[in-house]
Amino acid sequence: xxxxxxxxxxxxxxxxxxxxxxxxxxxxxxxxxxxxxxxxxxxxxxxxxxxxxxxxxxxxxxxxxxxxxxxxxxxxxxxxxxxxxxxxxxxxxxxxxxxxxxxxxxxxxxxxxxxxxxxxxxxxxxxxxxxxxxxxxxxxxxxxxxxxxxxxxxxxxxxxxxxxxxxxxxxxxxxxxxxxxxxxxxxxxxxxxxxxxxxxxxxxxxxxxxxxxxxxxxxxxxxxxxxxxxxxxxxxxxxxxxxxxxxxxxxxxxxxxxxxxxxxxxxxxxxxxxxxxxxxxxxxxxxxxxxxxxxxxxxxxxxxxxxxxxxxxxxxxxxxxxxxxxxxxxxxxxxxxxxxxxxxxxxx
Amino acid sequence: xxxxxxxxxxxxxxxxxxxxxxxxxxxxxxxxxxxxxxxxxxxxxxxxxxxxxxxxxxxxxxxxxxxxxxxxxxxxxxxxxxxxxxxxxxxxxxxxxxxxxxxxxxxxxxxxxxxxxxxxxxxxxxxxxxxxxxxxxxxxxxxxxxxxxxxxxxxxxxxxxxxxxxxxxxxxxxxxxxxxxxxxxxxxxxxxxxxxxxxxxxxxxxxxxxxxxxxxxxxxxxxxxxxxxxxxxxxxxxxxxxxxxxxxxxxxxxxxxxxxxxxxxxxxxxxxxxxxxxxxxxxxxxxxxxxxxxxxxxxxxxxxxxxxxxxxxxxxxxxxxxxxxxxxxxxxxxxxxxxxxxxxxxxx
Numbered sequence: 001x002x003x004x005x006x007x008x009x010x011x012x013x014x015x016x017x018x019x020x021x022x023x024x025x026x027x028x029x030x031x032x033x034x035x036x037x038x039x040x041x042x043x044x045x046x047x048x049x050x051x052x053x054x055x056x057x058x059x060x061x062x063x064x065x066x067x068x069x070x071x072x073x074x075x076x077x078x079x080x081x082x083x084x085x086x087x088x089x090x091x092x093x094x095x096x097x098x099x100x101x102x103x104x105x106x107x108x109x110x111x112x113x114x115x116x117x118x119x120x121x122x123x124x125x126x127x128x129x130x131x132x133x134x135x136x137x138x139x140x141x142x143x144x145x146x147x148x149x150x151x152x153x154x155x156x157x158x159x160x161x162x163x164x165x166x167x168x169x170x171x172x173x174x175x176x177x178x179x180x181x182x183x184x185x186x187x188x189x190x191x192x193x194x195x196x197x198x199x200x201x202x203x204x205x206x207x208x209x210x211x212x213x214x215x216x217x218x219x220x221x222x223x224x225x226x227x228x229x230x231x232x233x234x235x236x237x238x239x240x241x242x243x244x245x246x247x248x249x250x251x252x253x254x255x256x257x258x259x260x261x262x263x264x265x266x267x268x269x270x271x272x273x274x275x276x277x278x279x280x281x282x283x284x285x286x287x288x289x290x291x292x293x294x295x296x297x298x299x300x301x302x303x304x305x306x307x308x309x310x311x312x313x314x315x316x317x318x319x320x321x322x323x324x325x326x327x328x329x330x331x332x333x334x335x336x337x338x339x340x341x342x343x344x345x346x347x348x
Numbered sequence: 349x350x351x352x353x354x355x356x357x358x359x360x361x362x363x364x365x366x367x368x369x370x371x372x373x374x375x376x377x378x379x380x381x382x383x384x385x386x387x388x389x390x391x392x393x394x395x396x397x398x399x400x401x402x403x404x405x406x407x408x409x410x411x412x413x414x415x416x417x418x419x420x421x422x423x424x425x426x427x428x429x430x431x432x433x434x435x436x437x438x439x440x441x442x443x444x445x446x447x448x449x450x451x452x453x454x455x456x457x458x459x460x461x462x463x464x465x466x467x468x469x470x471x472x473x474x475x476x477x478x479x480x481x482x483x484x485x486x487x488x489x490x491x492x493x494x495x496x497x498x499x500x501x502x503x504x505x506x507x508x509x510x511x512x513x514x515x516x517x518x519x520x521x522x523x524x525x526x527x528x529x530x531x532x533x534x535x536x537x538x539x540x541x542x543x544x545x546x547x548x549x550x551x552x553x554x555x556x557x558x559x560x561x562x563x564x565x566x567x568x569x570x571x572x573x574x575x576x577x578x579x580x581x582x583x584x585x586x587x588x589x590x591x592x593x594x595x596x597x598x599x600x601x602x603x604x605x606x607x608x609x610x611x612x613x614x615x616x617x618x619x620x621x622x623x624x625x626x627x628x629x630x631x632x633x634x635x636x637x638x639x640x641x642x643x644x645x646x647x648x649x650x651x652x653x654x655x656x657x658x659x660x661x662x663x664x665x666x667x668x669x670x671x672x673x674x675x676x677x678x679x680x681x682x683x684x685x686x687x688x689x690x691x692x693x694x695x696x
Contacts, residue, residue, distance in 0.1 A: 144575030154560070155687055157576030165695050181576065181687045185694040212502070223608040227492030228505030228529065231604030238597070247694070248596070249586070255603050256579030260571040339503055339529045346533040346595070347513050 001025055002174055005075040007068065007094055009035040009042070011051045011147035012107055013081025018151055019180040021059035023173075028071040029055075030063040032086060039064055053151045069097060077174065078102050080126075080138075084110035084293050087122055091129040095136065103137040105160070105171055110293055111196040113300040117307025119244065121192035123162070139168060140188060142195035144257040146265075150180065159183040159253055161191040190246025194254035197240060200298035201233035201254075202261035203271040204325045207335055210275020217276065225337075226262070232321045232342045233258055239318055240301065243308065267294040280329045295329055302326030317341065349373055350522055353423040355416065355442055357383040357390070359399045359495035360455055361429025366499055367528040369407035371521075376419040377403075378411040380434060387412055401499045417445060425522065426450055428474075428486075432458035432641050435470055439477040443484065451485040453508070453519055458641055459544040461648040465655025467592065469540035471510070487516060488536060490543035492605040494613070498528065507531040507601055509539040538594020542602035545588060548646035549581035549602075550609035551619040552673045555683055558623020565624065573685075574610070580669045580690045581606055587666055588649065591656065615642040628677045643677055650674030665689065 001024045006013050009031040017027050031039035041049050043062040048055050063071040072078065078098055082090045087108055098104065106126070111119040120128070123138040130136060139162025150156050160168045160182055168184040176182050185191050208225040237254045241247070261267050270292060273283035284292075302322050309316035316323060320341035327333030349372045354361050357379040365375050379387035389397050391410040396403050411419040420426065426446055430438045435456055446452065454474070459467040468476070471486040478484060487510025498504050508516045508530055516532040524530050533539050556573040585602045589595070609615050618640060621631035632640075650670050657664035664671060668689035675681030 144579065145572050149570050149572040152570075154570040154572050155556075155576060155685070156572035157579060157687065157690060165693070181691055183690075183692045183694075185692075186696045187694055208503075222497050222500075222502040223611050224493050224497040224502050224504035227604040227608035228503060230607040231492065231505060231600045234600045234603045235597075238600075247696075249583070249694070251599065252579045252582045252586075255582045256575040259578045259607060260575035263571045337503070339505065342505060342531075343529055344531045344533075345513065346531075346535055346597070348534045348595075 002076040003028065003074055004077045004079060004174065005030060005071045006079040006081045007071075007090070008032050008081030008083075008086060009038045010081060010083060011048075012150075013079060014048050014051050014055060015147035015150040016079065016081075016107070016175070017055055017060055018153060019175045019177045021056040022177050023175065025059065025174055027060045028063055028075065029060055030068050030071045031065060032082060032089065033065050036064060051147060051151055053148070068094070072097060072099075072102070075102055077171065078104045080104055080106035080108060082108055084108055084122070084296060087112075087125065091126055095126060095129060098136060100135055103139065103167055106138060106140045108140075109142065109192075109195050109199070110297055111193065111300055113303050117304050119193070119300060119304045121189065121196070123188060123192070137164065137167065138162070139164075139171065140192055142191045142257075143183075143253055144260040146260065153177075153179045155179050155181065157181045157183070157256070159185055159191055161185045161188040163188065187247045187250065189244055190241055190250035191253060193241055193244050193246045194237065194250040195257055196297050197237050197301060198254050198257040198261055199267055199294040200301050200322060200325065201237060202258055202267045203294040203298055204321050205229040205233060205258070205262045206268045206271025207275035207337065209268065210272040210277070211335065211337070213272070213276065215277045228339070228342065229321065229337070230258065230262075236319050236321055239314070240305070243314065266290050266292060270294065274328055275335055277335070279332060298322065298325045299330055302330075350424040351376065351422055352425045352427060352522065353378060353419045354427040354429045355419075355438070356380050356429030356431075356434060357386045358429060358431060359396075361427060362396050362399050362403060363495035363498040364427065364429070364455070364523070365403055365408055366501060367523045367525045369404040370525050371523065373407065373522055375408045376411055376423065377408055378416050378419045379413060380430060380437065381413050384412060399495060399499055401496070416442070420445060420447075420450070423450055425519065426452045428452055428454035428456060430456055432456055432470070432644060435460075435473065439474055443474060443477060446484060448483055451487065451515055454486060454488045456488075457490065457540075457543050457547070458645055459541065459648055461651050465652050467541070467648060467652045469537065469544070471536060471540070485512065485515065486510070487512075487519065488540055490539045490605075491531070491601055492608040494608065501525075501527045503527050503529065505529045505531070505604070507533055507539055509533045509536040511536065535595045535598065537592055538589055538598035539601060541589055541592050541594045542585065542598040543605055544645050545585050545649060546602050546605040546609055547615055547642040548649050548670060548673065549585060550606055550615045551642040551646055552669050553577040553581060553606070553610045554616045554619025555623035555685065557616065558620040558625070559683065559685070561620070561624065563625045576687070576690065577669065577685070578606065578610075583690075584667050584669055587662070588653070591662065614638050614640060618642065622676055623683055625683065627680060646670065646673045647678055650678075
């Protein structure tokens with residue numbers, strides 16, 4: 001039994017309370033300034049208004065952000081539960097108040113592009129924001145796991161990654177249940193890159209859905225074209241993993257996560273709308289108010305490969321899919337899948 | 349323009365007439381003894397009774413099997429268009445009458461297990477059946493492509509593989525269209541292994557669909573569990589590719605093909621039924637008359653890894669998914685996904 005403080009009360013962070021309380025941990029769920037109503041409702045009724053589930057009845061204490069210091073005090077683990085749009089808030093407001101002896105496990109998926117185009121993951125980004133005299137241990141969660149299904153205790157397979165395998169094993173013991181399965185990896189660069197990229201490529205695979213159903217949405221889904229984009233996604237992600245120095249076996253996490261992401265949610269929705277022929281602006285209008293991590297990561301990944309191509313490190317022609325996605329969302333490009341550019345010749 | 353003789357008039361073989369005639373080739377479509385009615389109907393009306401499409405109006409001549417010699421005479425390429433259940437018929441009856449100068453392109457997906465458990469692909473198998481004084485050139489087609497969608501001219505990405513890259517380039521020029529995209533590879537072992545294995549693992553991923561919808565089929569599909577099985581599929585397929593000596597980049601074809609196979613058809617159906625709790629016998633009864641390549645390849649792949657494990661070449665514990673599928677279909681095992689066996693630890 002450990003005291004675990006989760007900061008950020010969004011869907012995924014809150015879904016973690018299920019395996020966490022099942023292991024008899026004591027959970028402190030802290031809302032960000034944007035989560036005020038979620039915390040109020042959950043405190044009063046136990047109902048999570050965006051996860052749309054009753055949270056576990058026992059083992060959770062709810063905190064508003066002004067009580068975050070109290071929530072951190074005595075915690076054995078802190079979960080960074082913000083989305084990628086909240087990382088700067090977390091870095092500026094929370095990292096400074098976390099004592100060095102409390103390890104952090106981050107569920108935020110994504111990558112940041114640095115000035116030179118280089119992509120770094122959020123644990124690396126958080127560490128870069130610390131004053132030079134402060135050290136923190138930051139691990140992360142990857143893998144294909146939607147919050148609703150985790151809350152429903154469906155079988156889910158994730159990966160905890162970080163520098164310290166013993167710490168990861170401890171985290172695993174705090175969260176593992178009969179339905180929440182946890183692999184461990186010290187290849188944090190590879191895992192985080194794989195799980196971030198899947199959002200970008202899931203948008204790309206979804207273009208084929210929109211192309212098939214057509215402008216009025218009445219057409220039938222085709223799978224050959226989705227499969228072609230799925231294969232090309234794996235091909236390009238493998239190359240990017242290689243460049244960032246992540247182990248190529250992380251393609252396992254990429255593939256599983258890409259599979260689940262294409263099935264539903266916001267990423268599929270934006271890709272489908274674009275495939276149907278809506279401009280990026282029109283598609284975004286239809287999705288008003290929705291955070292689109294896929295758009296952010298696609299933009300960053302494309303910028304990264306463009307920078308590398310300029311420096312002669314890669315050939316831009318090896319990344320026709322991500323560059324086309326980038327043109328669509330950032331240069332008002334029309335959807336025109338470069339199928340022929342996906343073809344390859346392998347000679348042994 | 350070339351004369352192309354397609355032997356076997358099933359759905360996939362017949363769908364190839366669309367890109368083939370579009371390139372102004374002259375097609376001779378020859379039915380096997382099982383395709384008699386298909387050929388009769390197509391000859392009379394142009395309608396393909398199992399593909400359920402009108403075949404191209406011009407450029408195709410139809411032949412019954414007794415006229416196969418006439419159909420072969422003067423052909424520049426022969427397509428082996430039988431399913432894996434027809435390979436022995438093809439090897440025994442057709443290979444002997446093909447002149448050495450006519451190259452063969454096989455669309456049959458699958459692998460054969462030899463006495464010692466070793467898996468070989470169909471081109472290798474065909475070559476092994478030739479008398480020692482006969483030589484034939486046998487290439488093959490892989491990649492995620494369903495026949496219906498190819499016939500509907502949806503964008504499809506496939507790979508032609510064989511020993512001779514120049515011959516493959518020629519084949520590509522005969523079939524490539526604006527919707528039929530062709531990569532080339534001389535890694536025939538890797539390509540064929542990848543595309544064969546996807547059938548076995550698609551059955552495995554589909555188990556999660558059945559588990560989710562339950563015995564009465566009323567439940568909702570879950571995706572976390574499918575994604576976990578999808579990731580595990582990639583993991584095990586990568587290992588098997590390594591063992592057979594196929595390039596690991598063939599996981600691209602495996603992944604794309606696995607994706608499309610889980611979406612529909614017979615493999616999804618049998619996996620779902622098993623996941624719902626039907627015994628293999630009961631599930632097979634419901635699918636009466638349906639050829640199940642997934643069952644064959646799963647059995648063979650499991651036999652292969654078991655043989656290798658006995659010889660100490662691999663650890664059987666590295667293949668928990670394929671061995672579980674094998675237990676279900678061949679030893680009346682109950683579906684009980686070994687989730688914990690999928691977990692891994694990677695320490696850099």
